[in-house]
Amino acid sequence: MELEVEALLQEARESIEAARSYSRELQQRLRGLHQARKQIKESAALTRDVLEQHFSDLKGTLQKLLDERLVSLLQEVDAIEQESIKPLDECQKLIEHGVNTADELLREGESAVQGGVEEQNEKLSNFTKKALHIQLDSLPEVPSLVEVPCLSAQLDDTLLTTVRNQIFNHGTVASRPPVQIEELVEKPGGITVRWCKVDDDFIPKDYRLQYCKSNANHFEDVYVGSEMEFIVLHIDPNVDYQFRVCARGDGREEWSPWSVPQIGCSTLVPHEWTPGLGGYSLSSRRNIALRNDSNSCGVLYSRAPTYFCGQTLTFRIETVGQPDKRDSLGVCVEQQNGYNSLQRDKAVCISTNGAVFVNGKEMTNQLPTVTSGSTVTFDMEVVNLGLSNNEGGNCKLRVTIGSNNREVVFDWVLDQSCGSLYFGCSFFYPGWKVLVF
Known part of the structure; x- marks a missing residue:
């Protein structure tokens, strides 16, 4: 009977331990789900902020560019107008001067014709000499309407269509970055970082690797190139480092979103030379x-x-x-x-x-x-x-x-x-x- 009770107790203890282990595993998975949910929520919030800020900056920049272009075109209109009016103003002054001279000559002529006999000969003589000097048959040239500027604005209506198409296709939202860190391998005083492409449609040209100490949150570039692995040196042993990588598509200037940061650590003692040897x-x-x-x-x-x-x-x-x-x-x-x-x-x-x-x-x-x-x-x-x-x-x-x-x-x-x-x-x-x- 005692053996049977002891066997039942042992079985119960094993079941309790199994239940405890099972609970721990479930709690671990719950924490994993929490981290996954947190990553989705935080990355979505960050993406919203980035999109709103980007399009706000874009609208401000576009408005500024349009205003600057309008001012530039208006200045061109002013310059052409002023430059074109100047010779007309000079011609107008010349004609007005001629009109005044002709009017004055006309008055003198009428006075000479209507004067008395004694003074008529002298007035007519002076008038005739003055009229010959003025050259009444010489008229200034006035440009025709086809010879002077007729300002207009040439505006390409296709710009709006082009801009609309560009805006409609501007920016994308990706559920995950196109490259991810695949493996971190510890080395003495360093860590080998390997990454892989996870987006089949993305054609990378260059990769960019950054790292920082986990408690620093200040990433710095450590590699830019076409290789898909890099040995990061000068790593302190037993210190956690974060690594992230992004890529630049072929023919593009901008970098892709960063990969999910991965934490790596080297427990291996760094290789060092013996100090103190002369030479x-x-x-x-x-x-x-x-x-x-x-x-x-x-x-x-x-x-x-x-x-x-x-x-x-x-x-x-x-x-x-x-x-x-x-x-x-x-x-x-x-x-x-x-x-x-x-x-x-x-x-x-x-x-x-x-x-x-x-x-x-x-x-x-x-x-x-x-x-x-x-x-x-x-x-x-x-x-x-x-x-x-x-x-x-x-x-x-x-x-x-x-x-x-x-x-x-x-x-x-x-x-x-x-x-x-x-x-x-x-x-x-x-x-x-x-x-x-």
Whole structure:
């Protein structure tokens, strides 16, 4: 009987726990629905505000442009009118002067004709001389109506139709942005952001990626280009960042709406060079090393063994100096002082001339010469794992080194298992600057 009761109690406890778990899951889904509803409501409200503000600005701008155009046309009418009237005014003055002269001459003539005999001869003589001097047969030229301007306004009635069609097709409302962030992959000191196109009718030309710390809400551009993924560097570990992306359609100037922001975080320790080694100057984040003009030489190692199998280690050459066959970029099992290159045992590396070295031996396969802007990548995966270190086991790593769209693949056999590796570099002449991520 007791066993039966205990079994029932156990079954009841399991049912209670299942109900509790079920309730938690339902509550989680309710919170998800709440967030979805909130996103729809807030984005709809924001879209209304954007539309109202845009069309309000548009109406104000159109009214201003129409007023300015009207003023400009009226000024043209005034200018043509004034310029055209000026010669008519001058002609009018000339004719009026002629009329006054003719009237005055007419009065003198009538007076001379009607005067007495003694004074008539003198008056007629003076009148005749004056009339000959005035040249009564010379008349000023008056332009005909077809020769003077007749102002009019030429207005294209199709403008209204064109504007109406443009307005009717101006702006669109989309239920979702044409691009969305697809994946966030953490890297040491960075996050790889990948995005995808979700609108089949949208033909993108460029993408624009922004990010900010989650508590800052001040986004800044980090990438503009045609690629659909980008590594955002200088990411502080264990800090949430928001990422968003938009696109510009082919043949368009404006950017699309932003994607739904996604939160990403890198828990991986950033790659850093070891400070204090003479011959190398480091950036504030210690991820950039510059070979200075000091005479001291040696291998600059990472501060800690922060490279793990399964990751991609990337070196990007920012500037170049004079190459040397002893130069090296690569990874190693341990730091070994006293060497001036990674071309040694327990290390794999590439020289600036493209030669690949495994445990100090040069391979027959060679990669392109390293130049400014080159990226050199190291990818490793465990092929088989032998016995533990205490039992004298070994480890085989499949190594892929890539440079300038070419790569070499080989197996690297180590006499011990390595959970993580150091990276390092060596340059014999100044001017080389390398970024690691």
